[in-house]
Amino acid sequence: MPEATLPKATLPLSLGEGFEDVEAAVADVDQTLLDWFATLSPFERLEFVSRRTRLLWEARGSTLE
Amino acid sequence: MDPLSSDLFGLIAVLSDHDVEFVVVGGTAAVLLGAPLTTLDVDVVYRQTPENAERLHRALTALGAEARPKIPERKLVPTQATLETAQGPILLTTPQGPLDLLPKLDPLGNFAALQTYCSRMNIAGKKVLVINVEALILSKQHANRPKDRLALPILLSLRLRKAGGEH
Numbered sequence: 487m488p489e490a491t492l493p494k495a496t497l498p499l500s501l502g503e504g505f506e507d508v509e510a511a512v513a514d515v516d517q518t519l520l521d522w523f524a525t526l527s528p529f530e531r532l533e534f535v536s537r538r539t540r541l542l543w544e545a546r547g548s549t550l551e
Numbered sequence: 552m553d554p555l556s557s558d559l560f561g562l563i564a565v566l567s568d569h570d571v572e573f574v575v576v577g578g579t580a581a582v583l584l585g586a587p588l589t590t591l592d593v594d595v596v597y598r599q600t601p602e603n604a605e606r607l608h609r610a611l612t613a614l615g616a617e618a619r620p621k622i623p624e625r626k627l628v629p630t631q632a633t634l635e636t637a638q639g640p641i642l643l644t645t646p647q648g649p650l651d652l653l654p655k656l657d658p659l660g661n662f663a664a665l666q667t668y669c670s671r672m673n674i675a676g677k678k679v680l681v682i683n684v685e686a687l688i689l690s691k692q693h694a695n696r697p698k699d700r701l702a703l704p705i706l707l708s709l710r711l712r713k714a715g716g717e718h
Contacts, residue, residue, distance in 0.1 A: 501692055501703070511704035512711070520708060523587040529675040532559040535582045536648075539557045539589055 557648040560674065562593045562614070565647075567677040569610035572598040574665045574680040576656050576690065578702070583672060583681050586705045592649035597634075598662040599654055604635040607652070611643065619644040658693045659686055684710050 501509060526534065559579050566573055575583065578590030597607055608631040618627035619642040629641050634652070641652040655661040659668055668686035671678050682690070688706050691699040 501688075501707075505692065505700075505703070508700055508703045509707065512707045515704050515708040517708070519587055520585065520705075520712070524585050527675075528583050528672055529560060531582050531585070531587075532563075532579070532674070535588070535590060536557045536559050539591060542589065543557075 557591060559590070559593055559648065561647040562645065562650055563674065563679055564677055565614050566595065566607070566610050567679055569606050569613065571607045571610050572600075572603045572662065573607075574662060574669050574682055576653070576665075576682045576687065577651070580682045580687055581702055581706060583674070584684050584687065584706075585709050586702065588702055588705065592651055594651045594653060596653045596656050596662050596665055599635055599637075601631075601635055604631045607634050614645040614647065614650070616643040616645045616650060618642070619649060656682075656690050659690060684713060 523531065523534075559582070563575065563579075573595040575593065575595055577592075577594030578588055579593045581588050582590060597603060608629075611628065616628060618629070629637075629643070629652075634641070637652075637654050639654070643650045643652065656665065659665055665680075665682065665686070669680045669682050672681045673679075684706055688703065688710060691703050691706065
């Protein structure tokens with residue numbers, strides 16, 4: 487996990503006007519998935535996403551130019 | 552570019568092995584911070600000094616990087632001078648996937664300015680600077696593209712967990 491080395495940026499909890507739907511969507515985030523992803527090391531997270539990306543593109547039979 | 556070869560760690564490792572000074576931002580940073588998002592490329596903000604541009608140029612040569620989109624019969628690779636003076640993003644393709652080099656990240660600023668907003672993360676032995684979740688939220692809010700708005704609820708959720716001391 488990251489080690490805090492420098493002062494943190496500050497950000498208001500509310501994103502403000504135009505982002506009400508984004509903030510409402512926080513309630514729909516799959517917390518079980520986040521729990522599981524949090525158990526992975528940073529390297530494992532990258533490997534998981536790289537592998538999933540490859541599978542998604544294979545499924546679509548696509549390449550990106 | 553062939554996303555089937557997407558290797559996010561491989562790209563970061565080559566930059567790290569060449570002692571390039573950079574901060575991971577964007578979707579790859581979100582993944583490192585705990586957001587299970589799909590991302591194709593690695594976005595980094597790099598320090599624009601002659602020394603770092605030289606190291607970065609060597610890393611790009613090792614990666615076999617070339618400009619994106621590709622131009623048939625013509626391999627375009629950014630020069631060291633371009634890396635040192637670029638004002639906007641340099642979009643590259645590599646055999647390990649897309650790599651986007653940014654001289655700055657709006658609205659936070661350049662590599663030096665980002666030092667306030669990042670932490671050092673150990674990724675399989677590579678010590679890499681990664682933007683923190685608050686600053687990533689700010690950059691996604693500023694960019695405000697559809698993909699940024701999709702990522703924001705997850706990032707906000709991660710921030711709430713962090714504030715609550717769960718992880």
